[in-house]
Each structure stands twice: as C-alpha cells, then as structure tokens.
Amino acid sequence: MIKSQKEKIQRVLAGLFSIGAFLALWQWAVVSTTLGQLMPGPITVITSFIQAFSVPIGTCTIQQHVGWSLSRVMIAYLVAAVVGIGLGVLMGWNPKIEAIFKPLYDIIRPIPPIAWIPLSIVWFGLGEMTKYFLIFLSAFSNITLNAYEGAKSVDPVLMGASRMLGANRTQTLLTVVLPASMPFIFAGLQVAISTSWATVVAAEMVRSTEGVGWVIVSAQDTNDMNQTLVGILAIGIVGFILATIMRGVETRLCKWNKSE
Template sequence: MNTRNSASAVTIFRILAGLFSIGCFIALWHFGTNGTALGKLLPGPSVVLGKFVASFTTKIGKYTILGHAMWSLSRVMVAYTAAAVIGIGLGLAMGWYRTAEAIFRPFYEMIRPIPPIAWIPIAIIWFGLGESAKYFLIFLSAFASITLNSFDGARSVDRVLVGAAKMLGANDRQLFTSIVLPASTPYIFAGLQVALSTSWATVLAAEMVRSSEGVGWVIVSGMEMNNTTQILVGIIAIGLIGFMLATIMREVEAKLLAWNRQGT
C-alpha cells in the first residue's frame, strides 16, 4: 500500500538523518581537537570512547565504571524507595483528609523552595561524611515531587466516582484504598518520574562534594587531577544511566497505566 511504503520510507530517512547529525557532531569534535589549541584541553572522540570501553575492565580509582555506577544507583534506589513509600502515603493523606493537610502542609510549603542541593552542608554537619548524609539528601529530593504530585492526585479525584463508590457500599477506609489511590496513579507516576531524575542529579552532587566512589566521584576526581578524558567518560556513563532510567519509567508507565490511554 502506498501509505505503508511512505511510512517506512519516513522512518528510514529519520534514522539516516539522526546518524548523519551524530556523525557530524563526532567529526566536528574530532577535527576541533586534532592538534588544535582546544585539543590541549579537550581529548578527541576516539580517545574518550576508547577510555570508556576500557573502563569496563580497568579500574578508575577503586572500581570499574560499572562498579561506580552500581554505587550511585544503589544509593538512589534505597532513598528513592523510602521517599516513594512515605511520600505517596503522606501526599495522598494530605490531599484527602483536610486535617492531615492542615498539619503537614505548612511544613511542606516552607521546605519546598529550598533546593535539595542546598541541604548538602547542613547534612554533612548532621550526618557526617558517610552514606547517611547521601541517603538523607536523595530522600529529600525525591520526597518533594512525589508528595506534591500525590497531593494533587488525591485532590483531583472525580467526586462522581466517590459518590458511585459510596453508593456501591464502600466505607471510608475502602474509599481511600480502592478509589483515591488508583485514581491518583497517573499523578503519582508523574511525580515518581520527576523524582527519579532529581534523585539522580542529587546523588551526583552529593558524590561530587564528598565521596570516594560513584559516578559523581569519577567526574570530580577527573577535575581534580586535570584528567578531562575521565570527566568525559563519566559524563557518558551518567547520560547512559539517565537514559536507561527514563526508558524504564516509560515502559512501566505504559504497562501500569494502560487504562488511562485515551482510546479512539
């Protein structure tokens, strides 16, 4: 069919165009650093890519790049999960029960404008230089958007659905678990997605300030030792991990929220 042919032709052109622009970028990078003044500061693509591949087997500091990635990710996972459990619960409660909102919201609104990264110095004073400080910071950064979105979700529940549930015999507790919670999942999910990217940024910041392993440490130690290649290797790793996290979230959303897609 004519349309099908042109649809696949379009896809081929898109892929070619993408390859072309990435190719141009790499070429520019190569020629810009090959024996030029910039090349003294910035290594070329072949050097960086070579070092990146090598880092899977050779150690940077105490671990290979995979080891560092694991460190950073595990820090995120622990604190993020805690923030999700507490944040969803608190956010939904605040959105549904006015008493909870009256008690907790003022504190939330006062803490919210402060960027999580601004907590780093006080966290170090309170928790020292170890892992607890990092967990605290990541927790804070994830907690903010998860709570906010869960709050919005609970407040946006369609009142007619609530009426229908009551009509069908649901009591107060059942209303909360069987209506408010599922109805809020699109909002909760949006919060979880934002929280994941802010957590990723926060763990990097925490590792850049004080750490001896993790991808954040990789790039900051590269800076301290004037090893630009190491910095770029770290950045590539950070980008790849960020990309994987975003893709995973998207796939989970597609499965979990299939009921929310506006059909034909």
Template structure:
C-alpha cells in the same frame, strides 16, 4: 501537517534518525577538536569512548566505571525508594484528610523549595561522611517531588467518579481504596519520573562533595588530576544512566497504566 508527518515515522526510522544525529554530532565534535582551538580545552569523542571502554576493565581509583555506576545507582535507589514511599503516603494523606493538610502543608512548603544539595553540609554533620548522609540528600530530592504530585493527584480525582462509586454502594473506605488511589496513580508516576531525574542529578552532586567512589567521584577526581578525558567519561556515564532511568520509568508506567491516555 507536521504532527501527521511525525506520527507517520515508524519506530525503526526514529531509531535510525537518532543514530545518525548522534553520529553526526560526534563527527563534528571530533573534527572541531582535531582542527580548531577547541582541542586546547576539550578532548575528542574517540578518546573519551576509548577511555570509557578501557575503564570497564581497568579501574579508576578502586573500581571500574560500571562499578562506579552501580555505587551511584545503589545510593539513588535507597534514597529514592524511601523518599517515594514516604512521599506517596504523605501526599495522599494531605490530599484526602484536610487536618493532615493543615498540619503538614506549611512545613512541607518551606522545605520544598530548598535544593537538596543545600543540605549536604548539614547531612554530613548529622550522618557523617559515609553512605547515610547521601541517602538522606537523595531521600529529600525524591520526597518533595512525589509528595506534591501525589497530593495533586488526590485533589484532581473526578468528583463525579466518587459520586458514581457512592451511588453504587461504596462506603468511605472503599471510595478511598477503589477510586482515589487508582485515579492518582498517573500523577504519582509523573512525580516518580521527576524524582528519579532529580535523585540522579543529586547523587552526582553529593558524590562530588564527599565520596571515594561513584560517577560524581569520577568527575571530581578527573578535575583533581587534571584529566579532562576522565571528567568526560564521568559525564557520559551520568548522561547514559540518567537517560536509561527515564526510559525505564516510562516503560513501567506504560505497563501499569495501560488504561490511562498518558501511558499510551
């Protein structure tokens, strides 16, 4: 029953409901800050939103808030693109060629559970305090999620489809390029979805440790200068951009995987 009711809700009604729910949340927040003790440790949404817009023209540190976002995004994209590319290649190779799996899987399985931020001190030692050390951390965050998913994708290829392709005359190379690769695309997208989320979370952590710009830096700088409102501006920016990245990934997936049920 519930399922049918939910399905019946149109796109516009959903947006409408989202706007109302956020508005009500902000109202309660504002009222709580104004009339209860919450106000001692929290600033209200009006103040946060005000500073957010002010910081779009008046810099925090050297940059406006949108430039901080661009800084963070550029770090994420560099690490994410390199990590994804290598992850897809390694995952597929491990999935398709058993010797590759036997060789790389053990190392990968030990590195995988280490949270990317645990590498921050080492990466500073190896790559210095500049940009490369941040790329490295984000690379690790993206790489492990995608390798696992690409690997699982290859392993999940329907053997009947491989049989059908061979029956139709495909050789080994053609089976790989025309059956194995396309059928693991949905898995790879699931991995990219997880990877973009953890990359974004990781960049914030990396910038909180060592940076002079970026949204993570905005948050940590807010703490140093005792400005709760600046911390909140940073957090809001992290939330909005993270949400936008997830929506963008889903949109790309729906475009590229129209054939797949997941994408519909």
C-alpha cells in the same frame, strides 16, 4: 496514537543522525581547533569508557562505580516514593491532614537539596546516610507534590460511586483515590528519578571513594579531562536508561489512561 513501523524507524534514524552529527562536530573541533589542547575527542573518550569496564578508575571499574551510585539512588528513592506518595495522597484526600502538613511542606519544597549539604554533614556525618538524605530530599518533594495534585483531582463522581457501592472511607482511599492518582504519581516518579540521579552525583562529589560523582571529582583533582568525560558519559547513559525504564513501567501500569 498508533505509529507505523516506518515512522518509528524514521524517528530512531533522526535521533541517531543528530547524535552522530554532534560527535562528528566535536571530533572535527578537537582535531582542527585549539579545543584539542583542552579536551580529548569523542573517539578517545569512548575508547577510554569501554576500557574502563575492565581497567579500574581508582578502586572500581566503571560499572562498579555506576552500581554504587545506583544503589544509593535506589535506597533513597524507594524511601522517598513510599513517604512521598503516602503524604501526598493523604494531603490531597483529607483536608485536615492537608491543613496540618501542607504549609510545612510548602516551605521545605523550594529549598534545593544541595543547600542541605552542610546541615546533613553535621547531622549524619560524611558517610552514606548524608547521601541518602540528600537524594531523598530531591526525590521526595516532586513525588509528594504530584501525588497531592493527583489525589486533589480525583473525580468526585468516582468517589461517590465507590461509597454507593458499599466502600468505607479507607476502601475509597485505597481503591479509588490511589489508582486515580497514578498518572500524576508516575509523572512525579519520573521527574524524581532524574533529580535523584543528578543529586547522587552532587552528593558523591562532597565526599566518597567510589561512584560516578567520585569519578568526576577525582578527575578534577588530577586535571584529567578524559576521565571527567568518561564520568559524564556514564551519567548520561544511566540517566537515559532510568528515564526509559520509568516510561515503560508507566505505560504498562497506566494502560487504562491512554484513550483509544
């Protein structure tokens, strides 16, 4: 689908308009209604957010908090991606591997990651490992499921063609099943980056001394609504950027999949 420059500009303007209208409504509500007694308006929050780049909240500035959270997400997400793609593709490709691992995976999959918090604290303590574990779980299940669906849906004609051209079974797996599953895998990776980012906030709220989740928890302890909203703003912006980056990577790597 090719969009004209004009349509693109119109879309961006429409988005900016709705965000602007939301902020205006918020500002109006804070100034003109009792909402002002409960929480600050957008001007105050955005000003504090910008200040937080130089004035630390707790021990870190806001970009350092984001950095901490991002590094936790990245480590756990990468491990989840490797394990999830590997397990998912193998299960979709080989009926024996599917028979062994799929039932166990199907039982673990519907458990929300935060349900593991008590167990993971017992297993890994209150340090970084618990956070990695929870983020890993949240990313792993989506990535595995999509990789599995992708490998299941590979056109058998393509696998036959690869075998006829002289590829052995491992080569068929690596050069046909894996690339053919890529659009599915990327759909999973995209959902997983969002759930990982959501889970790091939950994990940091359990116990930490830094990170965006900590910004919100510490604000709750001191009843600081302004700091809560600064934290939420940071989470929203970073989440948006991560999703945009993932879409960009997908568009580049799965160029072949976009017809016309």
